[in-house]
Amino acid sequence: MIPAGFEYHRPGDIASAIGILQEHGDEARVIAGGHSLIPMMKLRMAEMGHLVDLQAIDELKGVEVGADTVKLGSMVTQHELITHDGLATAIPLIREAALQIADPQVRYMGTVGGNVANGDPGNDMPGLMQCLNATFELSGPDGNRSVAARDFYEAAYFTARGDEEILTRISIPVPGSGVRQAYEKQKRKIGDYATAAAAVMVGNGTASVAMTNLADTPVWSVSASSALAGGDVEGCVSEMLDAIDPVADNRGPVEFKKHVAAVMLRRAIDRAQSRAG
Ligand SMILES: Cc1cc2nc3c(=O)[nH]c(=O)nc-3n(C[C@H](O)[C@H](O)[C@H](O)COP(=O)(O)OP(=O)(O)OC[C@H]3O[C@@H](n4cnc5c(N)ncnc54)[C@H](O)[C@@H]3O)c2cc1C
Known part of the structure; x- marks a missing residue:
């Protein structure tokens, strides 16, 4: 759990940081809070000769x-x-x-x-x-x-x-004043990444719906968003279930993840709609 050696850079402006990245190419990586990168370096899943710290910019x-x-x-x-x-x-x-x-x-x-x-x-x-x-x-x-x-x-x-x-x-x-919002996340324990999470905005005849950790990228679905804008909650859930592509892992099998995705999405929609606009 000790990272490989690296040279540490702490530039004071954006131009200098870009200059260091250009100079060292693949060997350099920026570091911000370090709470994703440092664990990866400790596990030797990321290894680079130059770390460019953005904290002083x-x-x-x-x-x-x-x-x-x-x-x-x-x-x-x-x-x-x-x-x-x-x-x-x-x-x-x-x-x-x-x-x-x-x-x-x-x-x-x-x-x-x-x-x-x-x-x-x-x-x-x-x-x-x-x-x-x-x-x-x-x-x-x-x-x-x-x-x-x-x-x-x-x-x-x-x-x-x-x-x-x-x-x-x-x-x-900034969403319009009638647009109500909610975020729902299911995780195995406090501090964990999502098994499934849903971000919802709805109101003024518009809606936007996105989900987390249910594919190899986040999933924003235009058809799920349109269904919700038209007031069709179950249509929105069904469109989103078609859009996601979860894989089985230590957070559960595919069917479980789809079930949790639907529960999170319905909860977020319910909570957003119940809020004062
Ligand atoms: C125990 C634990 C639990 C966590 N749980 C969650 C969770 O539930 N949900 C969640 O969302 N996150 C979670 N995280 C991740 C945490 O939120 C990270 O801090 C965050 O994802 C990365 O931000 P950072 O500033 O630490 O980035 P870093 O670790 O510094 O960098 C991450 C990557 O982004 C690149 N990068 C950083 N800033 C820039 C920039 N400005 N321009 C270009 N590239 C950049 C870096 O080069 C690196 O590749 C968890 C982390 C830990 C350690």
Whole structure:
């Protein structure tokens, strides 16, 4: 459980961090909160010669709550997502989902950027960001670009981010005032990753539904979302069950996971709809 040796870099701005990634290529990786990467390094499932720590880069920090858009710096911690009052008012779903991640110790260090950039299908934030129709802002040697969260995930641990790009910011449209939200997660024990989790927004004739840890990427389903927008809850559940593709593992066999997925989705829809709009 001791990682292989590496050289540690602590740049003070985004341009310098990208420069180090360019210089060392495959040998370099950025580190944010370290709560996914360090365990992988200790297990020798990830090994790199250069770690580029993003902690000293102020440009990557801060929560901005505007009338129409929320912007989260990639280095915002899960703890900050929970304790930021303006954010909790603008998009309560983010706080609700962040409270379901791991435990307070992990949440003090784990960042929103690390959670979405990692491409781990078990992470809660990717599905959440797809439900919210977030956009990921990336900076790399060729400049800046934006990728929709719904287009970002390609396979487990594979995303649209290039090796020399850094996720800098996440932009999220503020849902309309009549849009109600809920996050439901089933896990084996406190602090665990999801067996199945559902993020739901519904109201004003619109809906958006995404699920976590039921395929090798998060699953946002346009047909499940359309069914719910039209008031057809069972149609939404049925469309989502067609969209997910769980595999049997130590969280249970496929049929059990599909059952839990349907229960989580119905619960999230019920809870969202029962909230004042
Ligand atoms: C015991 C335990 C339980 C956990 N349970 C959950 C859970 O229930 N739900 C959940 O969602 N997560 C869970 N996690 C994971 C935790 O939330 C991680 O902190 C998070 O997923 C990764 O964030 P990080 O800042 O620690 O990223 P790091 O570990 O530093 O990095 C993760 C990966 O993302 C890359 N990366 C990080 N930041 C950037 C960036 N800005 N640009 C480009 N690439 C970047 C890194 O190179 C690395 O490959 C758990 C972790 C532990 C240790």
